[in-house]
Amino acid sequence: MKIIFNDGKELQIQQAQVVEGALRIKTISATQDQLREMFSDVVKTKKITVEERGQIIGEPYENYTQFEGITVYNAGILEPFLYKEGETPAERMDAAEAAVMRTQSDTQMAVAELTMVIAALTGGMGGDGNV
Numbered sequence: 526m527k528i529i530f531n532d533g534k535e536l537q538i539q540q541a542q543v544v545e546g547a548l549r550i551k552t553i554s555a556t557q558d559q560l561r562e563m564f565s566d567v568v569k570t571k572k573i574t575v576e577e578r579g580q581i582i583g584e585p586y587e588n589y590t591q592f593e594g595i596t597v598y599n600a601g602i603l604e605p606f607l608y609k610e611g612e613t614p615a616e617r618m619d620a621a622e623a624a625v626m627r628t629q630s631d632t633q634m635a636v637a638e639l640t641m642v643i644a645a646l647t648g649g650m651g652g653d654g655n656v
Contacts, residue, residue, distance in 0.1 A: 526582075531572040536563065539602070541575050541586070546614075547606040548573070548589040549596075557595055557603060564592045564605045 527535050528550060537554040550573075555563070564570055567590040575582040589607040596604040608614075 526575065526577045529574045529576060530563070530569045532566075532569050534563075534569065538575075541573070543586070546612055547593065547608055548586050549604050549606045551598075551602055551604045553601050553603070555603070557597070560595055560603055560605045561592070564607055570607060 526539065526541075527537050528541060529535050536550075536552060538550050538552045540549075540551040542549055552560070570590050570592070572585050572587050573589065574585040588609045591608040591610050591613055593606050593608055593613060596606065598604065
């Protein structure tokens with residue numbers, strides 16, 4: 526089994542799959558430094574096709590251009606992993622935090638508006654009709 530990078534270069538692999546948003550590719554065909562160089566190239570990783578026995582397997586992996594690291598297993602198995610731009614765990618966490626902050630701000634604004642509406646309907650804050 527092999528992968529074919531966007532630039533036509535090939536790498537022998539044991540497995541390629543997407544797990545929790547990360548494209549993970551197991552190989553014993555290159556060193557960590559070689560893999561780091563290959564998978565850090567955003568032009569090369571723009572499109573990665575998997576081929577087995579001359580047949581294309583599934584759809585190409587596209588836009589997995591954010592190299593995150595290499596997992597090292599026993600027996601010399603290395604597994605570089607990549608994410609799509611903007612979809613790394615840190616980026617997703619930042620986006621979630623920003624969404625929470627927006628929701629909190631919107632909630633505070635809604636409470637303030639409701640307080641003003643209630644005050645207007647009850648004739649003021651004192652409740653006795655005088656503002």
